[in-house]
Structure formats: structure tokens, C-alpha cells
Amino acid sequence: xxxxxxxxxxxxxxxxxxxxxxxxxxxxxxxxxxxxxxxxxxxxxxxxxxxxxxxxxxxxxxxxxxxxxxxxxxxxxxxxxxxxxxxxxxxxxxxxxxxxxxxxxxxxxxxxxxxxxxxxxxxxxxxxxxxxxxxxxxxxxxxxxxxxxxxxxxxxx
Numbered sequence: 001x002x003x004x005x006x007x008x009x010x011x012x013x014x015x016x017x018x019x020x021x022x023x024x025x026x027x028x029x030x031x032x033x034x035x036x037x038x039x040x041x042x043x044x045x046x047x048x049x050x051x052x053x054x055x056x057x058x059x060x061x062x063x064x065x066x067x068x069x070x071x072x073x074x075x076x077x078x079x080x081x082x083x084x085x086x087x088x089x090x091x092x093x094x095x096x097x098x099x100x101x102x103x104x105x106x107x108x109x110x111x112x113x114x115x116x117x118x119x120x121x122x123x124x125x126x127x128x129x130x131x132x133x134x135x136x137x138x139x140x141x142x143x144x145x146x147x148x149x150x151x152x153x154x155x156x157x
Contacts, residue, residue, distance in 0.1 A: 044058035045058050052130060055131055055134075056130040063137045063141045066142055071101070073145070074101050076152070077152065078090070108137060108144070111136070112137045115136045116130060116131075117129055117133070119132050
């Protein structure tokens with residue numbers, strides 16, 4: 001069952017990346033510098049030298065790092081027996097936790113794709129759409145991470 005869920009997440013991340021940014025394809029030549037997931041976000045941005053596409057690549061990498069924290073929080077709650085009734089089962093890989101996570105991820109990616117597109121609907125208007133879409137993904141992922149902290153805090157009280 002674990003592999004099915006991981007497969008779903010990977011598929012959604014791929015869709016997200018392709019919808020938001022052709023940046024990872026175009027940044028392929030810069031993969032040694034900008035594909036390094038262990039690089040600090042600020043360092044990555046500094047090395048981007050003002051390139052929208054490179055900064056978008058750094059931003060998506062950072063969003064994916066935070067997404068791992070979000071996933072861990074969902075999984076922690078999903079595996080807590082106190083949430084079994086709400087979840088209509090146990091674990092992250094079925095029930096309401098899986099549905100909530102997948103729907104949130106789909107909303108985030110679709111909204112941010114629209115947001116980025118709205119800034120330059122014509123392909124010849126530059127790369128600001130990719131950067132703006134990536135920044136949207138980062139901000140919504142940060143917000144979801146904080147929202148999950150609130151749910152955990154509420155439960156612990």
C-alpha cells in the first residue's frame with residue numbers, strides 16, 4: 001500500500017512541476033548547481049544571478065523540501081488512533097487523510113498554475129510566470145505546513 005501512495009505523490013509532483021514550470025526542463029543545463037536539493041535556499045537564489053528560471057528552480061526545490069514536512073505531519077496524524085474515526089480507517093494511505101492531502105495538493109498546483117499564467121498569458125512575455133507560479137507553490141506549501149502545526153497543537157491541548 002505504501003508504494004501506491006508514494007506513486008500518487010510522485011505523479012502529482014510531476015504534474016505540478018510540468019504545469020508550473022518548464023523551468024526544470026530548461027534548467028537542465030544548470031542541474032549541477034540548481035538541481036542540488038541539499039543546497040540552502042538562499043544560497044541557491046544567490047547563485048541564480050537574477051535569472052527567473054533559475055530562481056524558480058530553487059523555489060520549487062525549497063517547496064518540495066517543505067512538502068516533505070507536510071507529508072510527515074499528515075502521516076503522524078493519520079497513524080494516531082484518535083483520528084481513526086475521522087479518517088474512516090487508519091493510516092495515511094486511505095480514507096480522509098489521503099483525500100484531504102491529494103485535494104489540497106491538486107488545489108495548490110492548479111491555483112498556482114493559474115496565478116503564474118495570469119501574469120504572462122502570452123509565451124513571449126518572459127519567464128516571470130514560472131517564477132511567480134513557483135513562489136505561489138512555496139507560499140501555499142509553507143501555509144499548509146503551518147496549518148498542520150495548528151491541527152497538531154489543537155489535538156495536543
